[in-house]
Amino acid sequence: MIDNIIHAAFIMTTPILLAALGGLVNRVAGLVNIGLDSMMLAGALVGLMVASQTGSWPAALVAAALVGGLLGLLMSLTVTRLQANEIIVGLGFNIAVAGLVRFFLKSWYGTSGTLSLPDVAMLPRIHIPVVADIPVLGAVFSDHDPLTWAAWLLVPATAWFLARTRLGLRLRAAGAAPQATRALGLNPLNLRDASTVFAGMMSGLAGAYLCIGVVGIFNEGITAGRGFLALAAFYFGRNRPWPTAIGALLFGLFDAIQIRLQGRGLPAELVQTLPYVMVIVILTLVAITLKRARNKGA
């Protein structure tokens, strides 16, 4: 029972974590991405289609990352070059892409809402022989797919990238001090575009994970607002990779618990509100601490 929940929690964490790391890098470079959900949705659909056509899961992941990155690029150009407000553009992308996906399903496949395709190549599960039999540890480490491993390896990688590499520093500068970036002869807008493309690719992968890692079919509601949970995760983690990952894991755990609560008389709907409540509480606590520190300083 506990092992089941732990295993399910890791599965539910992967899509949130992938998109959250993308959104984190995006926000560090100066763009709050509200449109992660739309890129996830597009990635889910394209991932499933390619997985069915080619029978190859790596091809599906590449395609999902590409379509997510393309949406990210479009969104970023609207924000950086046409000076559009990022929040509105993000919401607009969510509405327009959701509409486009359903329009496409009806026009192309003649189905509304759900798409089930033959011969979908699902992500393989990596079984670790001895560890798998150990309680708890087995659930944490064994029988996960490559994308889950990649998501968790990307947490330290992102932390290292932002803190220690030249490009990471430049991205941070583009977000925190665009003028200084310009003074160094770099274009902060290009850096920001690159970060949004990255966020789009990560969200596309997250979407593909839902389709070919978990369910095997596509549904218009498959993201279930996970793009916003990702947003909640990097706000919760205040742009730091490890706390963000812990936030994502917590939300994944809520998700896993919530699925098990259904039909047991316990209000699953209230569990669903927890991640969002937590973000508001965290932001409030941080603001209070900041205010206290400022008052002390003055």
Add this chain to the structure above:
Amino acid sequence: MSAVASSARATPAIGWRDVALAVAPLVLALVVAGIVLAVAGHNPLEVYWLLLKESFGGVKRIAATVAASTPLILTGLATAVAFRSGVFNVGVEGCVLVGGLAAAYVGFTFVGLPATLLLPFALGAAVIAGTLWMLVPALLKARLDVDEVVTTLMLNFIAVSLTAWLVNGPLLAPGSANSATPMVVEAARLPRLMPPSTLNAGFLIAIALLVLYWLWGRGTALGLETRLAGLNPRFAIASGINVPMLIIKMMLLSGAIGGLAGGIQALGTVNRFVVGFSPGYGFTGIAVALLGRGSAIGILLAALLFGALATSGATIQLFSDVPIEIVNILQGTVMIFAVARFGWLLKNRQGGK
């Protein structure tokens, strides 16, 4: 074109350039959606003509369009009120939900009251619920400078789950399995203006509020103060305006109008609260406020436009094989283009002259 533009600059009223800029997002969205339609094998012009006919061809169709635009006028107004004072409230959707549920609750609980008491009571409950829903983000923004975009966005999801829990449990209609409250009694329903259309007295309330908004924006001190605070908060503070207090006031007002939108929808159209009560009225309200550029007449026109799309989109699906989702594509792209600045395009043109 340049001659028109320069003559427009001479008259300080609404010039052609303003009209062109206001209509541009819609035109661009129609072009994008037209490409989508063409790729799917439809003739975009035919589809748009059908949409136009289905939304404005005949009294019945117009009534349906106006009825569909009623909640959008209110959510557009709620958004505009906040945007005007520089507050980025994207939480009107949540206010619509809690307002709708509050109005429905009063409408099916206090069944003994006469209509003259029950209807104002139910609408009042919607207003109060919407106001209270915005209290936390308003206080957090004004007192602690917590980003209102994030808090109001998160509150939308909380509202969706919270209302879903209430109508699936404590407030579920007895003997019902479909996640809905009982119907509100006749006395709590807003009178229909043109039966069998769902057009109801809520539209008159919405128009009255639009007129108030217009008067308020031109002639009152608070109207000026909010505009100053929105345009330049530091100047507003320097002029002695209490900006944090103003932010609280305007966010609560925004929530109140959003709650009213839900109440009117519950008492005028749906007659109860159900899961999926709002197909995104709050989010469409953002598009309405942006496309209408925050002006009363602009909000009205934009709300009518989206109301028309909602009603005609539902019917063209019956007559043709064009999926209704073309409406969402239009709505999303209008939002995107409404905030995009095409200033550099105009600048190039002036440079060429």
